[in-house]
Amino acid sequence: MSKQGRWEHFEHMADIGVRGIGETPEEAFAQTALAMTAVICDPALINPQEKVTVEIAREDDDLDGLLVDFLNAVIYEMAVRQMLFSRFQVSIDDHRLKAECWGEPVDREKHQPAVEVKGATYTELKVARTEEGQWVAQCVLDV
Amino acid sequence: MDISQLEPVNECLWRISPTGKMRAPVLIFADRELVQAMDDKVAEQAANVTTLPGIVGACYVMPDAHWGYGFPIGGVAAFDPDRGGVISAGGVGFDISCGVRTLGTGLKRDAIEPVKQTLAEALFSTIPAGVGSRGQISLSEPEMDAMLAGGAKWAVEQGYGRPEDLERIEEKGVMAGAVPSEVSAKARKRQRREMGTLGSGNHYLEVQVISDIYSPEKARVLGLDLDDVVVTIHCGSRGLGHQIGTEYLKKMQKAAQEAGIELPDRELACAPLNSAVGQSYLGAMRAAINCALANRQIITHLVRKVFADLFPEANLALIYDVSHNTCKLESHGFDGKERQVYVHRKGATRAFGPGHPALPEVFREIGQPVIIGGSMGTASYILTGAPESEKLSLSSACHGAGRRMSRRQASKTWQGKTLISELEHQGVIVRSPSFRGVAEEAPEAYKDVDAVVRVADKAGLASLVVKMRPLVCIKG
Incomplete structure (x- = not known):
C-alpha cells in the first residue's frame, strides 16, 4: 500500500458516505474499506493479526458495481466472523477482485464499536480518476 | 426544500405535479416549517419513484421524511402488478420490517x-445490543426454515411469549407468502447468532411513562392511563434482512435492465412484480418480515424475564407491533375502483383507519395503533389510523422523528459521555456499549418529533392518543 492513499467520510443525512483515494483503483478500494471500518471504530485500535480473503467475480466491467460488491463482501465477513479489519490489500484483474483483509475479532471493550454497517448502497456511488490522476472510490453506507 | 417548486394544497399538504418522465404526482404531508427543513433530495427522490412503471396514486411523503437512498425515508408508493408494476428492494430498505x-x-x-x-x-445485561453482541439462540437449518415461515407465531410456539400476543401484531404475527427457500445461505449464516438481538444505530429499547393523553377513550382501548409505565422496542430483521436487501439490490439492477426499465437512480433497482426476480424477492422479503417479528417477540420474552425478576406484580401485555420498512399486498381504491396493489412503505407505518377488516376486533373502532419512536431522550407517541388516511396516503403515516443532522456532524457536535450525564440529570438513564454511538444518536440530531406527530394528526393521517417520555434507554 503506498503512502499517498487516504480515506475520508462525507455527509449523508441518514447515513454516512465513505471515500477512498489512491494512486490506483486497488488502493482507492482498499482505502474505502478502511473508511468503512472507521465508521464502526478507530482503525488504529484493530490489530491486523488474522487474514480473511474475499474474492469477487463480475460478469460485466462495471467498476462502480465492483466497489459495492467488495464492500458488501467485507460487511458479510465482519458480520459472520464478528471481526473488524484494519488493513486491506486489493488486487483487481479484469472483472475479478481479490482482497486480503487483516483484522481481529470484535472486542467491545477495546474497540468500542459505535454502529453496525448494514450494507453498501449505490447512492453517491463513483469510481473515477480525477484530473490530478488519482483514483477516487466512494458510496453511501446504510448503518 | 425550495417550496417554490411545490403547489400548496392545504397547510399540511404540498404537491408536485407530474412533468417529464414522472407517471404520478408527489404528495408531501408537512407544514411549512417541516417542508422547508426537508432536504431538496427528498423531492428529487420522490419524483424519481414516480417514474417507475405501474405506480398508482402518487408517491406519498410523510412529515418525518429525509434523504434516503433510492426512495426517501418516509416514502410510500404502490404498484399494480396488472399494469406492469414493480417491486423495489430499495423501496423496502436493508432493514426489512424494522x-x-x-x-x-x-x-x-x-x-x-x-x-x-x-x-x-x-435490561442492558440481558438484551444483546450493539456490534459484537450475540444472541443466546442458535437455530438449526430446519428451525431457521420454521422461523422464516412462522414469524412471531413460531417464536410463541417455542415458548417466547403468549398466544394472545399474536392478535396484537400486524398480520397476526405471521407474514403469509414467505418462501424460506428464497433466503440464501449467506443471509441465514448472517442471522445465526442474531436472533433476539437489538442491533445498533437508531435501534433501542426504552422504558417509558405515559406523560400526556390526547384521547382518553382511545387510550382506554389501548389499556393506557397517565403515569403508566410501558416498554418500547425498536429493531428489525437483523443480518438476515440486511443480506437479502444487499443481494436483491444487485439482482434487481439486472432485472430492471432486462425488463427495459430506465432507472433514474441505481438505488431504485426493481423488478416487475410478475417476473421471476420480483416473485423470488417477495418470498424472501416476507420471510425477512417473519424474522423481524420473531426477533421482536424473543426480545419481548427477555424483557418479560427481567421485569418478572424485579417486579413480580408486573404484567407485560403487548399493546401493538408495527413494521415500517415493508412492501405489502393491499386493497386500495383508485378512481372509485378497488385494486390489489403492492404498497412500499420505507420509513412509514401502515395506519388503517377505524373499521378496516385487517384490524383485530379490539381496534376495529379506534383504528390501527401507529407507534412513533422519538429520538433518544425525547418523546414517543401512539396514534391511531385516521378515517381519512385511506384516501390521503393509502393508510400510511410517519414512523419517527427523522434525522436532521448526519451522524458525522452529530459525533462532531456532541460527546456521548456528556450526553449520558445530561440525560441522567433529566431523569433518563442511558446504557450503550458505545459513547460515539450515543453521540451519533443525540436527541438534537433528529427533527422535533412533537412537530412531526402534530402534522400527522392535523393532516388526517393518524390521530394522537398518548405521549410517552423515556425513563430508561438501552441503545444498541
Whole structure:
C-alpha cells in the first residue's frame, strides 16, 4: 500500500458516505474499506493479526458495481466472523477482485464499536480518476 | 426544500405535479416549517419513484421524511402488478420490517423510579445490543426454515411469549407468502447468532411513562392511563434482512435492465412484480418480515424475564407491533375502483383507519395503533389510523422523528459521555456499549418529533392518543 492513499467520510443525512483515494483503483478500494471500518471504530485500535480473503467475480466491467460488491463482501465477513479489519490489500484483474483483509475479532471493550454497517448502497456511488490522476472510490453506507 | 417548486394544497399538504418522465404526482404531508427543513433530495427522490412503471396514486411523503437512498425515508408508493408494476428492494430498505412494539407493564411510574438504575443494568445485561453482541439462540437449518415461515407465531410456539400476543401484531404475527427457500445461505449464516438481538444505530429499547393523553377513550382501548409505565422496542430483521436487501439490490439492477426499465437512480433497482426476480424477492422479503417479528417477540420474552425478576406484580401485555420498512399486498381504491396493489412503505407505518377488516376486533373502532419512536431522550407517541388516511396516503403515516443532522456532524457536535450525564440529570438513564454511538444518536440530531406527530394528526393521517417520555434507554 503506498503512502499517498487516504480515506475520508462525507455527509449523508441518514447515513454516512465513505471515500477512498489512491494512486490506483486497488488502493482507492482498499482505502474505502478502511473508511468503512472507521465508521464502526478507530482503525488504529484493530490489530491486523488474522487474514480473511474475499474474492469477487463480475460478469460485466462495471467498476462502480465492483466497489459495492467488495464492500458488501467485507460487511458479510465482519458480520459472520464478528471481526473488524484494519488493513486491506486489493488486487483487481479484469472483472475479478481479490482482497486480503487483516483484522481481529470484535472486542467491545477495546474497540468500542459505535454502529453496525448494514450494507453498501449505490447512492453517491463513483469510481473515477480525477484530473490530478488519482483514483477516487466512494458510496453511501446504510448503518 | 425550495417550496417554490411545490403547489400548496392545504397547510399540511404540498404537491408536485407530474412533468417529464414522472407517471404520478408527489404528495408531501408537512407544514411549512417541516417542508422547508426537508432536504431538496427528498423531492428529487420522490419524483424519481414516480417514474417507475405501474405506480398508482402518487408517491406519498410523510412529515418525518429525509434523504434516503433510492426512495426517501418516509416514502410510500404502490404498484399494480396488472399494469406492469414493480417491486423495489430499495423501496423496502436493508432493514426489512424494522419496526416498533410497545408493551404495557401494569406498573406506575413511582414503582420504577426508585429502581431505575437496577432495571437499566438488568435490561442492558440481558438484551444483546450493539456490534459484537450475540444472541443466546442458535437455530438449526430446519428451525431457521420454521422461523422464516412462522414469524412471531413460531417464536410463541417455542415458548417466547403468549398466544394472545399474536392478535396484537400486524398480520397476526405471521407474514403469509414467505418462501424460506428464497433466503440464501449467506443471509441465514448472517442471522445465526442474531436472533433476539437489538442491533445498533437508531435501534433501542426504552422504558417509558405515559406523560400526556390526547384521547382518553382511545387510550382506554389501548389499556393506557397517565403515569403508566410501558416498554418500547425498536429493531428489525437483523443480518438476515440486511443480506437479502444487499443481494436483491444487485439482482434487481439486472432485472430492471432486462425488463427495459430506465432507472433514474441505481438505488431504485426493481423488478416487475410478475417476473421471476420480483416473485423470488417477495418470498424472501416476507420471510425477512417473519424474522423481524420473531426477533421482536424473543426480545419481548427477555424483557418479560427481567421485569418478572424485579417486579413480580408486573404484567407485560403487548399493546401493538408495527413494521415500517415493508412492501405489502393491499386493497386500495383508485378512481372509485378497488385494486390489489403492492404498497412500499420505507420509513412509514401502515395506519388503517377505524373499521378496516385487517384490524383485530379490539381496534376495529379506534383504528390501527401507529407507534412513533422519538429520538433518544425525547418523546414517543401512539396514534391511531385516521378515517381519512385511506384516501390521503393509502393508510400510511410517519414512523419517527427523522434525522436532521448526519451522524458525522452529530459525533462532531456532541460527546456521548456528556450526553449520558445530561440525560441522567433529566431523569433518563442511558446504557450503550458505545459513547460515539450515543453521540451519533443525540436527541438534537433528529427533527422535533412533537412537530412531526402534530402534522400527522392535523393532516388526517393518524390521530394522537398518548405521549410517552423515556425513563430508561438501552441503545444498541
